[in-house]
Amino acid sequence: MPTDALSDAELAERFATAGTPATPAYERVKTVLRAQIDSGRWPEGFQLPSENQLVGALGLARMTVNRAIRDLATEGVVVRMPGVGTFVAPDKAASPLFEVRNIADEVQRRGHRHRTDIVFARREPSGEPHGLWHGEAFHSLVVHYEETTPIQVEDRYVDPALAPDYLAQDFTAETPNSYLSRVAPLVRGEHVVEALLGSPQECELLQIPPTEPCLMINRKTWSARGLVSVARLVHPGSRSRLEGGFTT
CATH class of the missing domain: 1.10.10.10 (Winged helix-like DNA-binding domain superfamily/Winged helix DNA-binding domain)
Known part of the structure; x- marks a missing residue:
C-alpha cells in the first residue's frame, strides 16, 4: 500500500x-x-x-x-x-503470557526467519544458583534472533534425570523448548513476569544499552515425572510485548 x-x-x-x-x-x-x-x-x-x-x-x-x-x-x-x-515504530514481537510456545514458531508465524546462537551448554555441579535439584544440572545460555535482531536471551537449567541427552542436542536446529516438549511433555507451568534492567552480559547479547528496560519471564515447567526446567527469558522492552487471555 x-x-x-x-x-x-x-x-x-x-x-x-x-x-x-x-x-x-x-x-x-x-x-x-x-x-x-x-x-x-x-x-x-x-x-x-x-x-x-x-x-x-x-x-x-x-x-x-x-x-x-x-x-x-x-x-x-x-x-x-x-x-x-x-x-x-516497528512492530514489537509478541510473546504469549499464559502459554508455553516455541519461540521459533512465533517468529515464523510473523513471516520472519528464526536463528539461535549458543553461548554455552554445559553440565554444572550441585550448589549452583538454580538450587532446585540435589545433584548437578544442565545449564544452557542461548540467544534467539528474529532475522538479524536479538529478541530473547534464554538462560535455562534442566534436570539431567528427566532430559539426559539435553547437552547432545543441536540447539541451532531445534530450540531447547521444542526438544524438552518432545522428551518430557509439559503438564504444568508457572510464570513470574518482571520489568527490570538486564545484566551487563544480557544487554551485550541483546545489543541494547544498559539503561533500556527489559521484560523478564521466570518460567518453571513440569512433566508428569517432576520439575524439568527453570528458565530466565529476557526480552528487550523496545522490541517485545506480552500477550495473554483468560476466561471466567
Missing part, C-alpha cells in the same frame, strides 16, 4: 470527522494519526507530520498536539527523536 503524506487540508478534514464534538481534541488527533498507521499507509519508519504542521493545519494549541504525540509514543505506536521528528 502506498504511503500517504497528508496535506494540511486533508489533516483538517480527517480531524473534523474523527470522534464526536465531545471527544477531547487530543484523542481526535490520535484517531487521525492511528488510522493512517493502522491502515498501513504510514508504515514502519514513516515520518509523521511535525507538531508545527499539525498545530497549523488543525488550529489547535501546541500542548494538545504534543499530548497526542506523547500518548502514541507511550503506547509504543511511534518513536520520537528530538531534533529529528516522530516516526512510526
Whole structure:
C-alpha cells in the first residue's frame, strides 16, 4: 500500500470527522494519526507530520498536539527523536503470557526467519544458583534472533534425570523448548513476569544499552515425572510485548 503524506487540508478534514464534538481534541488527533498507521499507509519508519504542521493545519494549541504525540509514543505506536521528528515504530514481537510456545514458531508465524546462537551448554555441579535439584544440572545460555535482531536471551537449567541427552542436542536446529516438549511433555507451568534492567552480559547479547528496560519471564515447567526446567527469558522492552487471555 502506498504511503500517504497528508496535506494540511486533508489533516483538517480527517480531524473534523474523527470522534464526536465531545471527544477531547487530543484523542481526535490520535484517531487521525492511528488510522493512517493502522491502515498501513504510514508504515514502519514513516515520518509523521511535525507538531508545527499539525498545530497549523488543525488550529489547535501546541500542548494538545504534543499530548497526542506523547500518548502514541507511550503506547509504543511511534518513536520520537528530538531534533529529528516522530516516526512510526516497528512492530514489537509478541510473546504469549499464559502459554508455553516455541519461540521459533512465533517468529515464523510473523513471516520472519528464526536463528539461535549458543553461548554455552554445559553440565554444572550441585550448589549452583538454580538450587532446585540435589545433584548437578544442565545449564544452557542461548540467544534467539528474529532475522538479524536479538529478541530473547534464554538462560535455562534442566534436570539431567528427566532430559539426559539435553547437552547432545543441536540447539541451532531445534530450540531447547521444542526438544524438552518432545522428551518430557509439559503438564504444568508457572510464570513470574518482571520489568527490570538486564545484566551487563544480557544487554551485550541483546545489543541494547544498559539503561533500556527489559521484560523478564521466570518460567518453571513440569512433566508428569517432576520439575524439568527453570528458565530466565529476557526480552528487550523496545522490541517485545506480552500477550495473554483468560476466561471466567
